[in-house]
Amino acid sequence: MIKAALSVLLVLVAMSSTSGKYIPKSGKRIPQTLARGWGDQLIWAQTYEEALYWARSRNKPLMVLFHLEDCPHSQELKKVLSEDNMMQRMLDEDFIVLNLMYETTDKHLSPDGQYVPRIIFVDPAMTVRADIVGRYSNRMYAYEPADIKLLKSNMEKAKKLLKSEL
Amino acid sequence: MIKAALSVLLVLVAMSSTSGKYIPKSGKRIPQTLARGWGDQLIWAQTYEEALYWARSRNKPLMVLFHLEDCPHSQELKKVLSEDNMMQRMLDEDFIVLNLMYETTDKHLSPDGQYVPRIIFVDPAMTVRADIVGRYSNRMYAYEPADIKLLKSNMEKAKKLLKSEL
Numbered sequence: 001m002i003k004a005a006l007s008v009l010l011v012l013v014a015m016s017s018t019s020g021k022y023i024p025k026s027g028k029r030i031p032q033t034l035a036r037g038w039g040d041q042l043i044w045a046q047t048y049e050e051a052l053y054w055a056r057s058r059n060k061p062l063m064v065l066f067h068l069e070d071c072p073h074s075q076e077l078k079k080v081l082s083e084d085n086m087m088q089r090m091l092d093e094d095f096i097v098l099n100l101m102y103e104t105t106d107k108h109l110s111p112d113g114q115y116v117p118r119i120i121f122v123d124p125a126m127t128v129r130a131d132i133v134g135r136y137s138n139r140m141y142a143y144e145p146a147d148i149k150l151l152k153s154n155m156e157k158a159k160k161l162l163k164s165e166l
Numbered sequence: 167m168i169k170a171a172l173s174v175l176l177v178l179v180a181m182s183s184t185s186g187k188y189i190p191k192s193g194k195r196i197p198q199t200l201a202r203g204w205g206d207q208l209i210w211a212q213t214y215e216e217a218l219y220w221a222r223s224r225n226k227p228l229m230v231l232f233h234l235e236d237c238p239h240s241q242e243l244k245k246v247l248s249e250d251n252m253m254q255r256m257l258d259e260d261f262i263v264l265n266l267m268y269e270t271t272d273k274h275l276s277p278d279g280q281y282v283p284r285i286i287f288v289d290p291a292m293t294v295r296a297d298i299v300g301r302y303s304n305r306m307y308a309y310e311p312a313d314i315k316l317l318k319s320n321m322e323k324a325k326k327l328l329k330s331e332l
Binding site: 020021022023024028029031032033034035039040041043044046047048049050053085088089092100101102103104105 | 186187188189190194195197198199200201205206207209210212213214215216219254255258266267268269270271
């Protein structure tokens with residue numbers, strides 16, 4: 001009897017694995033977004049290569065946002081940045097955006113080390129704007145939620161391109 | 167009268183930009199997923215660096231899938247691969263997965279040129295498995311929907327790691 005029940009169960013398991021959409025054993029997952037909560041309405045580049053290509057071809061500055069999901073400082077900054085409509089509009093209309101949880105091989109993106117959160121601007125002429133810094137001398141590209149005004153003015157700085165094509 | 171109406175409009179626009187969630191002028195967008203239709207239930211790496219890190223730390227082979235949204239061959243392969251439950255389960259349980267629309271700076275990922283669709287396996291020992299090829303001598307890493315069986319057997323090949331850590 002138990003054997004028969006087991007057979008039926010096995011058949012059901014086999015059937016469920018060949019019909020319908022694949023569902024992991026651990027249960028259905030919510031598909032990951034490229035935004036990762038930093039602005040669902042923005043068009044995020046997937047990789048640094050892609051972001052550089054977009055920045056160059058559309059002549060817009062790039063904002064690279066390094067963060068970690070288990071870093072409370074990243075999460076706080078994410079909340080403030082994603083809920084600031086003026087900032088979101090500016091990022092959407094005037095910037096190429098990329099958020100990364102892993103470092104790239106390009107050392108220029110970590111002028112004073114690898115830490116999160118860290119915001120680096122890159123000019124469409126491919127120059128990393130190491131001159132656009134935050135408030136902290138030991139972590140020059142870090143921003144806290146209270147620094148959002150400074151971040152906005154840094155975005156304005158980044159919008160003034162190094163070498164205008166006009 | 168027109169002036170008054172314009173003022174009201176301006177106020178409304180100003181209000182809408184400061185309250186509620188940011189919505190682009192062109193209308194609300196569907197957030198982009200990392201899966202891009204290649205398997206919503208899989209956990210996709212965002213970048214090659216991330217994928218290599220996962221492959222190494224979890225001792226699993228990496229499958230890199232180069233594709234383009236406006237390439238009909240990519241779209242056909244996507245349909246077949248995303249609807250094949252056995253393949254999706256195998257990718258989910260035994261592989262690290264990465265889909266890319268832009269090339270990386272690593273030349274090893276394009277052993278015979280940059281084209282799409284192109285599937286490259288990378289061993290957790292960081293070696294690109296240039297030996298795991300498809301059916302076409304001029305585009306050795308291309309697969310058509312009819313080649314799905316070959317792709318499966320190639321995945322089995324990739325699962326036999328070059329240098330087991332055991």
